[in-house]
Amino acid sequence: MASIQIRETDLYGPIKLFLEGQGYSVKGEIGKVDVVACRGDEPPVLVELKTSFSLSLMHQAIDRLAVSEAVYIAVPHKPGKLFTRSLKRNVLLCRRLGIGLITIRLKDGSVYVHLDPGPYRPRTSLVKTERLLREFAKRVGDPTRGGATRHGLITAYRQDALRCLNHLNENGPTKAALVAASTGVETARRIMADDHYGWFERVSTGIYSATPKGREAMLDYQSELQRLVA
Secondary structure, eight states, X not given: OOOOOOOTHHHHHHHHHHHHTTTOEEEEEETTEEEEXXXXXXXXXXXXXXXXXOHHHHHHXXXXXXXXXXXXXXXXXOOSHHHHHHHHHHHHHHHHHTOEEEEEEXXXXXXXXXXXXXXXXXXXXXXXXXXXXXXXXXXXXXXXXXXOOSTTOOOHHHHHHHHHHXXXXXHOSEEHHHHHHHHOOTTHHHHHHHOTTSOXXXXXXXXXXXXXXXXXXXXXXXXXXXXXXX
């Protein structure tokens, strides 16, 4: 069965009824604005309609802030986890832009206001800041260019894992405590036990060795190892 094509005009009726229910006088397509709602001496409520989230929708909403401080975007509410994740991200974005966000369930015309317009007051997370600075301080050198993908990223954790791997490659199966003492990696036991990269295997209690994948990694990260063990 072919899916029903949603049009922006399909969103207008539910939005109009919703705003009229709150005492607004509502009209469509006033100038460049999809929906304008007025109530007494209050600033006009402006709503931009789109069939899905997009960058152009955000740009339009930002432009409307020059007309009124009460600007919303409205999109159809869709089922599924993909839309739920997108909705969550766009709520965060709209909050930073000072824009409201509405979704409309076209099946029954239900209107959901997820966010009202308002000034954004950012809150700094001390935990995230400390984590960022800890990674900066611990990472040796500057092994990864800004803008690189997460795959293969040289983090401080990966550098510690490479130190452990190098020790095992040179010395064979070794007690975790000795790896930690020789490399200076205090978390060596946990790194080898967790084995996020598939480089380590436990051969007996507390003793680890390098896997075939780990030995391949020695070649892949040869230049990084030279920097770490120099």
